Amino acid sequence: MQRGVLVMAVALAASGCASSGVSSEPNPADPxxxxxxxxxAFNDVLDRYALKPAAQGYRYVTPDPLERGVSNFFDNLGEVRTVFNSLLQGKGANAGNSSMxxxxxxxxxxxxxxxxxxxxxxIADExxxxxxxxxxxxxxxxxxxxPFLGPSTVRDTSALPVDWYTYPLTYVEDDTVRYSLRGLELLxxxxxxxxxxxxxxxxxYSFIRDAWLQRRRFEVTDGELGDDSFIDDGFDYDEDAFAE
Incomplete structure (x- = not known):
């Protein structure tokens, strides 16, 4: 299960699924x-000098069982959003599994x-x-x-407000607690x-863009990738690589 709308992190995860470079041709999805x-480039500098070092420090000082527990905690909060959207899409079984x-x-x-x-x-699909x-x-x-969030599409960008308001952390009234949890989630x-x-x-840039688009379309179509001439034949989507 993914957690939240940490799109920059998701883009890097997607890039880990490819086994070779992507096409250098212009992608019509990126006008x-x-x-x-x-x-x-701005996001990359921010990640290189701030977020990545902080994440490396977090991993260094956090025992593996605790790190898994933190991931589980935020994944669990994401189930609320999954139930809401599964119902809107008429996916009753997925909504039931996510509720359970x-x-x-x-x-x-x-x-x-x-x-x-x-x-x-x-098991439920997010x-x-x-x-x-x-x-x-x-x-x-x-x-x-x-900026700060990373790869998206116009459709996904327009969905951000709804995703925000269907995520339980949004309703934590104490600012210190809410910001601390958001920071921990990002780390x-x-x-x-x-x-x-x-x-x-x-x-x-091209690698992450094409990999992110490939993965996002996989999620939207519930695993039916279809053809994309702008992804090399060596691109190998491995769903297990995204399991947490």
Whole structure:
């Protein structure tokens, strides 16, 4: 299960699924490439000098069992969003499984730190409002890189407010607690991707863009990738690489 809308982290995760470089041809999904590259460069500097070192420090001082517990905790919060969007898409079974995951992990999993629901056989595909808009027939629109958030599309960007308000952390009233949890969530997500960055090949921007688009379309179509002539034949999507 993913957690939240940590899009920059998701982009780096996606890049870890490719085994070779991507095509150098212009991608028709990216008509704003000049602008996007400038925002990407800004985000990359921010990550290199702030987020990545912090994530490395977090991983160094955090025992593996605790790190897994933190990831489980934020994954569990994301079940609320999944239930909401599954219902909007008419995916009753997924909504039911996600509801059971949230109830079981919250009650028997120490507030979500443990994941007994998976061991009990309750598995759900994460759904967000961008996927709901796609199910309703809204086109993805051009690829866009958002400051701080990273890769997105026009459709996914328009979905961000709904995703924000269907995530439980939004309703934590204490600012210190809310910001602390958000920071911990970002650190944990970034730390989980440290081992995957060495797999990036060729032009970093193109690789991450094409890999992110490939993965996002996989999520939107529930695993039906389809053809994309702008991804090399060597691109190998491995769903297991995204399992946490």
């Amino acid at each position: 704003w490439e000049g602008f996007n590259r400038r925002v990407f 995951r949230f109830l079981m992990n919250t009650t028997f999993g120490l507030g979500g730190l443990l994941d007994p629901a998976t061991h009990a056989g309750f 759904e967000d409002f961008g996927q709901t808009l796609a199910a309703w027939g809204v086109g993805e629109g051009p690829f866009v890189v958002l 944990d997500a970034r730390a989980s991707l440290l081992d995957q960055e060495d797999l990036i090949r060729g032009d970093r």
